[in-house]
Amino acid sequence: MNDLKRGGYHAVTRLRCPRAEEPGPGFEEDAALLFLERLAEQGRVAIISADGRTNPGEARWEFHLLPGMGAPEESRERIRTAGASAGQCLCLAVPRLCAGGLPVSEEEFPVEGTGTLVLDWLVEHGMTVFLKADGDRPALGWTLLVQGGPLTELLRNGGRTAAACLHSLLPKLHERGLVVPV
Template sequence: MPTTDPGFDRDGILHLLQWLAEQSVVASISAVGKSSLTDEPKWVFRAASGPSVPSDLRQNVETEESTAGQCVCMALPLLKEAGLSMSGGSWISGLEELDCTEGTGVLVLDWLVEQGVSVFLKADGERATPGWTLIVHGGALPDILRFDGRQADGCFRRMLLDLRGQGLAVPL
């Protein structure tokens, strides 16, 4: 395991998902692993107000694009239209509305999709304390791997350890 900080805590998209969970929204981003080099990945961003926790989100939001960053860029105005006040959120410093650059965490997920691995990441605002679920499966992985935690950073770090333990050389 490298001793350098992979920077998961500086990923703007992860900051946005965390902020949405803090607003009692269940937010996820996912993609199915590519089956061939010619396949174009399809990322899906979803945000929903859960039935057990009230939030300002008046309607569900879903976008589909070829990158996670594009999904989020398309979702931001829809989240505003659905009733969330997007100004002043803690995520803004890491993700500019017109940029939507993918940080380390999402880039690792994108690399996994390129290797044929399907990915699902959820920030759950319905939990008493917002929590995360990260699931990866398919491709060269013999089993479904699931990681749950209070912070995205911890889920990603455990995922990297498991993937490397299974011989998958994640470039990070």
């Protein structure tokens, strides 16, 4: 992710999110993505990221929950977890979220759906992924960055939902010779 932060790639492609009525391949039903959205709706900044250059078997995914400016004062704890998959990383966060006083049920373990499986697929193919649900904005916004591996440029996408961002990413990956199996 350091290359993403430093702008290590010269070419940047901005992706346009599709209209809300355009369906994705089940992205809008992904419980893990909806879980991130729910946290952001509470005024927090939720980030899940992974470095595709990490050795297989290592915990490559990280989840960060930051208290946005709109988060209630009593629950301003920062939370960080790491896991082998995007879904596992989020599941490890739930007990910490409960202990931190966030309105999350212990039974509310995010199940990996199509969206998180696509994120895992990208990382397995050597790409670095950064997905942020920003509840600190006036209107909830998402940022998706993908780079590395077979990509020669940074792909950047922003939108109102993770589903829309992932849906519009697929054709751009296909144009670059990457066919995601969804």
